[in-house]
Amino acid sequence: MQLPASEKVLNVPHCNVILQRGKDDPGSTIRTDDNRIMFRPRDFNQRQGQCAFNKDYAIANISEWAIMPKNEDALAYALWKVGPLPISLNAAPKSFQLYSNGIYDDEAACDNSKVNHAMLLLGYTKDYWILKNWWGGWGEDGYMRLARGKNLCGVSNYAGYVVV
Secondary structure: OEOOOOOOOOOOOOEEEEEOOOOOOOEEEEEEOOOEEEEEEOOOEHHHOOOOOOHHHEEEEOOEEEEOOOOHHHHHHHHHHHOOEEEEEOOOOHHHHOOOOOEEOOOOOOOOOOOOEEEEEEEEOOOEEEEEOOOOOOOEOOEEEEEOOOOHHHOOOEEEEEEO
């Protein structure tokens, strides 16, 4: 059975998809149980058996990973120490979806107990976080400034990182 690249979850023994690309992309990335990362070619199919490391598709080895505590100070430290971080936040409010510029600070609309969208945290100032979104034609050329110090939209609820 051919697995389409648009599948959200692959049911392949001993493998975990860690990056889902678009349906027209030639493949996805897979993390093996021993923390090695490889590219999943489009023709990978479940009947080929267990997920085995193939050095021809090797991208990197994961030496360490962590889920961050729900704390903006810890998030700032990890960003400084590790670099850009994937985060999840609440992108449901209309004010979030229609964000075009400035520092987003709609505390009344953006519930920090719910998360439903992934973004990349790139930097910060004393007043705001700098985030990169995946939506084309959105925000400040794809970027957002989000107010700091309030866990606004749950920015510090689900952040993590890997060290390769």
